[in-house]
Amino acid sequence: MCGVFGAYSPSDFVAEEVYLGLSALQHRGQESAGVAWIDNNRRVNTIKGMGLVHEALSQSVLAETPVRSAIGHVRYSTAGGSMLQNAQPICANYAQGPVAIAHNGNLTNFDELRGILENRGAIFQSTSDTEAILQLLAHQPKRSPFEALLRALAEVRGAYCLVVLLEEGLVAARDPWGFRPLSLGKRGDNYYVASESCAFSLLGASLVRDIAPGEVVLINGNGVTSYSLPIKSPKKWLCSFEYVYFARPDSVIEGRSVYGTRQEMGRKLAMSWGASGADFVASFPDSGTTAALGYAQASGMPFKAAVVRNRYVGRTFIQPTQKVRELGVRIKLNPCPELFRDRSAVLVDDSIVRGTTAGLVVSMVRECKARSLHLRISSPPIKYPCFYGIDTPSSGDLAAAKCDEDDMARTVGADSLHYLSKEGMIEAIGLPPDSLCTACFDGEYLEGAKSFNHPPGCCGGIFD
Numbered sequence: 001m002c003g004v005f006g007a008y009s010p011s012d013f014v015a016e017e018v019y020l021g022l023s024a025l026q027h028r029g030q031e032s033a034g035v036a037w038i039d040n041n042r043r044v045n046t047i048k049g050m051g052l053v054h055e056a057l058s059q060s061v062l063a064e065t066p067v068r069s070a071i072g073h074v075r076y077s078t079a080g081g082s083m084l085q086n087a088q089p090i091c092a093n094y095a096q097g098p099v100a101i102a103h104n105g106n107l108t109n110f111d112e113l114r115g116i117l118e119n120r121g122a123i124f125q126s127t128s129d130t131e132a133i134l135q136l137l138a139h140q141p142k143r144s145p146f147e148a149l150l151r152a153l154a155e156v157r158g159a160y161c162l163v164v165l166l167e168e169g170l171v172a173a174r175d176p177w178g179f180r181p182l183s184l185g186k187r188g189d190n191y192y193v194a195s196e197s198c199a200f201s202l203l204g205a206s207l208v209r210d211i212a213p214g215e216v217v218l219i220n221g222n223g224v225t226s227y228s229l230p231i232k233s234p235k236k237w238l239c240s241f242e243y244v245y246f247a248r249p250d251s252v253i254e255g256r257s258v259y260g261t262r263q264e265m266g267r268k269l270a271m272s273w274g275a276s277g278a279d280f281v282a283s284f285p286d287s288g289t290t291a292a293l294g295y296a297q298a299s300g301m302p303f304k305a306a307v308v309r310n311r312y313v314g315r316t317f318i319q320p321t322q323k324v325r326e327l328g329v330r331i332k333l334n335p336c337p338e339l340f341r342d343r344s345a346v347l348v349d350d351s352i353v354r355g356t357t358a359g360l361v362v363s364m365v366r367e368c369k370a371r372s373l374h375l376r377i378s379s380p381p382i383k384y385p386c387f388y389g390i391d392t393p394s395s396g397d398l399a400a401a402k403c404d405e406d407d408m409a410r411t412v413g414a415d416s417l418h419y420l421s422k423e424g425m426i427e428a429i430g431l432p433p434d435s436l437c438t439a440c441f442d443g444e445y446l447e448g449a450k451s452f453n454h455p456p457g458c459c460g461g462i463f464d
């Protein structure tokens with residue numbers, strides 16, 4: 001999972017706004033950050049670094065960079081390792097001009113494309129799948145960069161939301177299935193594109209609309225022009241886990257408030273799995289808090305912020321020494337003993353992946369001498385890996401792939417454990433069931449496959 005941001009203004013300098021937009025998308029990637037722009041000499045420039053936005057980039061340098069269009073990226077690696085070489089945007093100055101690309105998603109036919117391109121002489125500078133798009137574009141030197149980009153996108157398969165900077169303007173593109181969200185925002189004559197709408201409010205901009213699946217938008221002095229990708233999909237396939245966990249609660253995706261859908265997931269969970277005679281509801285902060293509030297509302301129990309998160313802990317501040325590894329989740333989350341002592345509590349979290357955090361938090365609450373502890377999970381069990389840009393473990397490491405609810409309750413040490421049903425999650429999201437990807441919950445991958453089959457003669461049409 002990554003975050004992308006782009007800005008275009010006819011009159012203002014926007015590089016610092018890209019920095020600020022990326023800060024609002026920090027939850028989508030913490031490994032590296034980068035910003036790119038095209039200078040007056042028709043060259044693409046970039047600043048990239050490892051770590052959080054404020055560590056990787058200099059706000060003061062960007063504030064003094066006089067450019068009216070720029071793009072940026074925060075990275076969480078899913079394809080290609082975590083190294084500066086793979087930080088984005090990926091840039092090149094090729095025969096037809098400068099180009100910079102920032103990508104959120106995973107290309108499922110990257111290996112195939114890389115093989116074809118290398119046979120044609122391409123030299124890849126990174127192990128990131130995004131570079132295949134850049135190489136496909138550069139291998140069409142007779143076409144304008146925008147036309148070459150459209151043709152390149154007809155060759156890639158999988159999940160992508162892109163912001164691309166060309167001399168023709170700022171481009172935003174979303175794959176035909178619409179796996180990941182991508183939004184268009186506006187303030188005055190300035191346009192913004194972001195992985196999530198939460199990045200607009202910070203800049204005083206408003207959400208205009210989602211970029212549609214299969215849509216390519218070109219933003220320049222002529223305003224916003226919409227194009228369609230040459231390949232179509234039979235349906236939309238938006239990641240349901242964006243609503244469960246990834247997206248920030250103050251974002252709106254496909255017209256649905258993430259906060260509202262998460263609260264509704266908690267309400268539905270409470271309606272299915274009751275109060276268990278508990279004294280209060282608490283959450284695994286922050287990811288479980290919105291659902292816990294919905295659970296408390298529907299069950300009539302009070303919500304208590306009984307598990308506290310240390311907001312200032314991250315890998316930047318604390319080195320992974322043996323001591324830290326032993327402390328594990330205690331470094332980040334801690335229960336308030338006086339709230340749990342002799343009480344019965346419902347603890348709500350958004351999901352269980354490996355089960356490690358749930359087990360450690362439950363054991364810490366047990367140490368507080370809680371009378372009983374009931375775990376409620378505001379999504380269905382995650383049993384299958386994701387092939388569409390999310391770094392989930394293989395099935396063997398997914399706790400729910402091996403345990404039913406009772407086994408899982410025993411494993412993590414809870415008195416009871418229940419999940420929200422898939423139907424409950426979909427109802428809470430409120431979008432048509434056949435427009436949502438739920439593959440990590442039900443194993444129903446797009447077209448029944450774990451990847452998209454590429455038609456024979458791949459890339460044949462663009463290398464003429």
Ligand code: SF4
Binds near residue numbers: 387440
């Ligand atoms: S498999 Fe799960 S995480 Fe991956 S896109 Fe589908 S719903 Fe999202």
